[in-house]
Amino acid sequence: MTTIMTQTPLPPSVRITEIFFSLQGETSRMGLPTVFVRLTGCPLRCGYCDSAYAFHGGQTLSFDAILEQVASYGARTVCVTGGEPLAQKHSLALLRALCDAGYDVSLETSGALAIDDVDARVSRIVDIKTPGSGELDKMRWENLDVIKPGDEIKFVLVDRADYEWARDLLQTRQLAAKAPVLFSPVWETLKPTDLADWVIQDKLPVRMQVQLHKILWGDRPGV
Numbered sequence: 340m341t342t343i344m345t346q347t348p349l350p351p352s353v354r355i356t357e358i359f360f361s362l363q364g365e366t367s368r369m370g371l372p373t374v375f376v377r378l379t380g381c382p383l384r385c386g387y388c389d390s391a392y393a394f395h396g397g398q399t400l401s402f403d404a405i406l407e408q409v410a411s412y413g414a415r416t417v418c419v420t421g422g423e424p425l426a427q428k429h430s431l432a433l434l435r436a437l438c439d440a441g442y443d444v445s446l447e448t449s450g451a452l453a454i455d456d457v458d459a460r461v462s463r464i465v466d467i468k469t470p471g472s473g474e475l476d477k478m479r480w481e482n483l484d485v486i487k488p489g490d491e492i493k494f495v496l497v498d499r500a501d502y503e504w505a506r507d508l509l510q511t512r513q514l515a516a517k518a519p520v521l522f523s524p525v526w527e528t529l530k531p532t533d534l535a536d537w538v539i540q541d542k543l544p545v546r547m548q549v550q551l552h553k554i555l556w557g558d559r560p561g562v
C-alpha cells in the first residue's frame with residue numbers, strides 16, 4: 340500500500356517592512372488618519388526613492404496578523420504601499436481581504452506592474468514614472484486603459500524637463516478625463532513654489548501636492 344502525503348497549504352502571507360498609523364500625506368486623501376501597510380521589495384530603482392529601506396528585509400506576516408495590527412489602530416482608511424506592493428504574489432488577496440474587512444483602501448503603485456486584477460473597491464494611485472526617475476522604460480502603458488474614476492494618476496517630478504514631459508502626456512493622453520491627476524515635486528529636489536507657479540501659468544487640470552508628512556515630521560520611516 341502506498342501512502343500519499345498531503346501538505347496543509349500555508350495561510351496566505353506577505354513580506355512586510357512596516358505597519359504604522361499616520362496622516363495620509365499624499366493624494367486626495369491627504370490629511371486623513373490612515374494605517375499604512377508597507378510591503379517589502381521593489382523591482383524598480385527610482386533615483387529619488389524615499390523608501391529604499393523597504394527594498395530588502397522585512398517580516399513575513401499572515402493576513403490574520405496584518406488584519407489584527409491594522410484593526411488595533413481603530414481607523415477605517417488603509418494605504419497599501421511599499422516597495423512595490425504588486426510585485427508580491429499575495430498582494431491582490433491582501434487588498435481584497437482589507438476591503439472585505441470594511442476598510443477604505445488605497446494602493447500606491449509604480450505603474451510598472453499590471454493593475455487589472457486589483458479589487459475594484461480599491462483606489463489605485465498609479466505613478467507614471469518620468470524620465471527623471473530613471474525608470475520610465477518600466478512603465479506599463481496598458482495600465483492607463485483600465486484607470487477608473489476612483490483611481491488617481493500621479494507624476495513625481497524631478498525638474499522642469501519632467502514637468503514639461505508630464506504636461507505633454509497629460510494633453511496627448513487626455514489623462515484628466517480618466518481620473519484626478521496629481522503633480523508632486525521630488526522632496527528637496529524640485530522647489531514646490533516653482534511647480535506651483537508652472538501649474539498656475541499653464542492652467543493645468545491637475546492637483547499639485549506636497550508630501551504633508553514630510554512637512555510635519557521630516558523624511559523618515561514610520562510617519
Ligand SMILES: C[S@@+](CC[C@H](N)C(=O)[O-])C[C@H]1O[C@@H](n2cnc3c(N)ncnc32)[C@H](O)[C@@H]1O
Pocket residue numbers: 381387388389390420421422423424447448449450466493495523524525526550
Ligand atoms: C515609495 S513609493 C511606493 C509605491 C510604489 N513603489 C510607487 O512608486 O508608486 C510611494 C510614492 O512615493 C513617491 N516618492 C518616492 N520618493 C519620493 C520623493 N523623494 N519625493 C516625492 N515623492 C516620492 C513615489 O513616486 C510614489 O508615488
Ligand SMILES: Nc1nc2[nH]cc(C(=O)O)c2c(=O)[nH]1
Pocket residue numbers: 361362363364365375390418420421447552562
Ligand atoms: N504619511 C504618509 N503618507 C503617505 N502616502 C503615501 C506614502 C508612501 O510611502 O507610499 C506615505 C508615507 O510614507 N507616509
Ligand code: SF4
Pocket residue numbers: 381382383384385388389390391421422423449
Ligand atoms: S517604484 Fe516606488 S518603491 Fe520602487 S524605487 Fe520607485 S519610488 Fe521607490
Ligand SMILES: [Mg+2]
Pocket residue numbers: 389390
Ligand atoms: Mg512615503
